[in-house]
Amino acid sequence: MNNIHFNKNKQKIVQEVFESSSSNYDLMNDLMSLGSHRLWKTKMIENINFNNSDIIIDVASGTGDLSKYILKKNPKQKIIRVDPNKEMLNKNAKFFKNYQNVSAIKSTAESLPIDSNSIDIYIISFGLRNLVNIDVSLSEAFRVLKKGGQFCCMEFFKVKKPIVKELYSFYSNVIPLLGKIVNGDSKPYKYLNKSIEDFFTQDQISKKLINNKFSNIYKEDLLSGILSIHHAWKLK
Numbered sequence: 001m002n003n004i005h006f007n008k009n010k011q012k013i014v015q016e017v018f019e020s021s022s023s024n025y026d027l028m029n030d031l032m033s034l035g036s037h038r039l040w041k042t043k044m045i046e047n048i049n050f051n052n053s054d055i056i057i058d059v060a061s062g063t064g065d066l067s068k069y070i071l072k073k074n075p076k077q078k079i080i081r082v083d084p085n086k087e088m089l090n091k092n093a094k095f096f097k098n099y100q101n102v103s104a105i106k107s108t109a110e111s112l113p114i115d116s117n118s119i120d121i122y123i124i125s126f127g128l129r130n131l132v133n134i135d136v137s138l139s140e141a142f143r144v145l146k147k148g149g150q151f152c153c154m155e156f157f158k159v160k161k162p163i164v165k166e167l168y169s170f171y172s173n174v175i176p177l178l179g180k181i182v183n184g185d186s187k188p189y190k191y192l193n194k195s196i197e198d199f200f201t202q203d204q205i206s207k208k209l210i211n212n213k214f215s216n217i218y219k220e221d222l223l224s225g226i227l228s229i230h231h232a233w234k235l236k
């Protein structure tokens with residue numbers, strides 16, 4: 001029962017956070033990361049080998065940054081963007097209108113309206129920690145991937161190294177102030193900090209991938225582990 005309440009509550013909180021921050025989402029991303037999120041996302045996409053014929057699903061796509069970086073590499077790539085928040089999905093509608101090969105579906109990661117064994121590559125950036133049920137979402141990721149398909153996730157994690165921890169902690173207190181100035185509300189950005197604090201460790205995410213049948217898991221740490229990219233494959 002408690003779990004049900006927690007889940008409903010989290011979904012509602014997350015929905016409100018992204019509804020209230022969607023209008024300035026891209027600008028805030030640039031300000032909060034001093035533009036670095038572009039480099040991280042480029043790196044994530046550059047490290048995935050995809051063929052022209054591959055179908056890619058961009059889950060928790062938000063305003064569609066990852067999809068944009070893929071289209072830079074191959075404007076004809078078939079991409080399915082998924083997000084439960086219409087405002088976020090529609091934010092760059094003008095840009096995506098030019099790409100017949102990109103579709104958008106309003107859905108959560110926990111229940112994808114996608115056929116089993118139909119997707120070559122599943123990508124998710126800064127989405128995993130917002131999901132209500134990570135295990136269910138990972139099992140959905142496994143279900144929709146074809147055998148041989150790749151899972152790739154980029155996420156922020158709690159910082160462990162002492163000096164980096166202090167610097168990060170100072171910086172993360174500045175972010176809600178920035179949100180107040182740009183967006184008129186600091187709450188969504190307080191949520192972002194708290195969601196990183198409350199989130200699993202990199203090793204726990206690797207274990208969850210194993211528990212959900214993924215193979216060959218490896219992770220790359222960026223910025224001393226402030227963020228990490230997990231790679232995993234569906235080989236069974």
Ligand SMILES: C[S@@+](CC[C@H](N)C(=O)[O-])C[C@H]1O[C@@H](n2cnc3c(N)ncnc32)[C@H](O)[C@@H]1O
Pocket residue numbers: 014015018059060061062063064065066082083084085088107108109110124125126127130131132
């Ligand atoms: C921090 S944004 C990340 C957007 C984009 N991937 C990026 O890297 O800029 C998180 C996104 O997760 C979406 N989200 C929240 N709950 C979700 C769920 N249960 N399933 C899928 N996406 C969800 C939000 O609507 C939001 O667009």
